[in-house]
Amino acid sequence: MDNNPQFIDDARVFVNPAFGCDSACSFCYLDSLGFTRLEPSTKSGEDIKKSLLANPQFIPGKTGTIISLSPDTESFAERIVPITLDYIRSLSKLQNPMQIATKRQLDKTLANQIIGSLAYPDQLTVFVSSSSITYHHVFEKQTAAPTKRFETFSACRSAGLPVCLFIKPVIPNITIIDVEKYVTVINEYSVPYCCIGEFYADSRMLLRLNVILKSLGKPEIEDHVGKYTSPFSDKLYQIKDLNSDNDLTESFLQVENYIRGKTSTRLHRTSTCVVSDVLHISSVGKKWINYPHLCVKCQDCEGMSRALPASSLKIIKPVS
Ligand code: SF4
Numbered sequence: 001m002d003n004n005p006q007f008i009d010d011a012r013v014f015v016n017p018a019f020g021c022d023s024a025c026s027f028c029y030l031d032s033l034g035f036t037r038l039e040p041s042t043k044s045g046e047d048i049k050k051s052l053l054a055n056p057q058f059i060p061g062k063t064g065t066i067i068s069l070s071p072d073t074e075s076f077a078e079r080i081v082p083i084t085l086d087y088i089r090s091l092s093k094l095q096n097p098m099q100i101a102t103k104r105q106l107d108k109t110l111a112n113q114i115i116g117s118l119a120y121p122d123q124l125t126v127f128v129s130s131s132s133i134t135y136h137h138v139f140e141k142q143t144a145a146p147t148k149r150f151e152t153f154s155a156c157r158s159a160g161l162p163v164c165l166f167i168k169p170v171i172p173n174i175t176i177i178d179v180e181k182y183v184t185v186i187n188e189y190s191v192p193y194c195c196i197g198e199f200y201a202d203s204r205m206l207l208r209l210n211v212i213l214k215s216l217g218k219p220e221i222e223d224h225v226g227k228y229t230s231p232f233s234d235k236l237y238q239i240k241d242l243n244s245d246n247d248l249t250e251s252f253l254q255v256e257n258y259i260r261g262k263t264s265t266r267l268h269r270t271s272t273c274v275v276s277d278v279l280h281i282s283s284v285g286k287k288w289i290n291y292p293h294l295c296v297k298c299q300d301c302e303g304m305s306r307a308l309p310a311s312s313l314k315i316i317k318p319v320s
Contacts, residue, residue, distance in 0.1 A: 168197025
């Protein structure tokens with residue numbers, strides 16, 4: 001398989017040290033993209049670095065393109081770890097902000113290896129993903145058990161890596177069950193950032209999820225098409241509430257409001273804004289302009305952007 005960096009919105013580039021995943025999450029979109037098994041990339045980190053530098057869309061440097069590592073794989077699956085570290089080592093030299101998400105446990109040794117590979121300590125933010133604690137064995141079958149996975153917060157924090165609890169996707173009637181447990185995790189580990197993400201799906205994924213929801217005696221999800229704003233695939237759409245024009249669903253807002261009221265973590269609605277917040281740089285995707293419903297006004301992005309040339313303020317029209 002070709003492994004070419006994929007540019008999104010002129011602000012972010014997707015880079016994969018492997019394709020496919022063996023975590024078997026029921027809300028996974030990878031089969032919609034054609035990735036059915038976990039396969040390491042045949043390209044090295046240096047190969048990818050050269051491709052990025054040769055691409056005119058790529059803006060190098062700390063305020064340049066965000067490098068999203070592994071959107072189409074689980075980069076910390078055991079046999080992928082060496083190549084993931086190789087990618088981090090090579091790409092960190094570009095100085096760009098990087099982000100990576102996982103449903104595995106990172107121990108202290110691995111966290112120290114990562115930080116030792118970076119150009120500066122907060123260059124890479126680690127997102128620890130979870131959509132359900134109670135039903136983890138149902139919805140995230142072959143991932144690390146939540147109690148083990150959340151130990152990643154300690155490992156990253158003691159190594160000095162920025163780390164974020166990534167509650168994505170919010171599964172209607174499921175994620176809400178665990179809000180008190182998420183609050184406990186955030187407070188127990190002093191998790192500095194929490195990003196909550198809406199649910200994107202296609203009809204095949206919905207069918208699969210609804211079979212599970214029915215077996216658990218939970219209401220099925222209506223196939224109500226929202227915006228096609230997911231950067232992952234033009235086949236995926238945001239699941240919207242019926243009879244509502246709100247950009248954010250009630251399920252999402254319930255989880256967000258609960259966590260806001262009981263923790264002092266910095267809450268976000270999109271991972272790139274977490275990275276901007278960590279690095280104190282203007283939102284690389286210009287979220288406050290292009291996706292205002294995702295902006296939580298964590299900082300003065302507009303003011304910071306005034307220091308940039310006007311030509312760099314590109315307005316992106318969401319696909320609807
Ligand atoms: S102010 Fe808004 S756009 Fe800027 S980083 Fe914070 S959430 Fe994102």
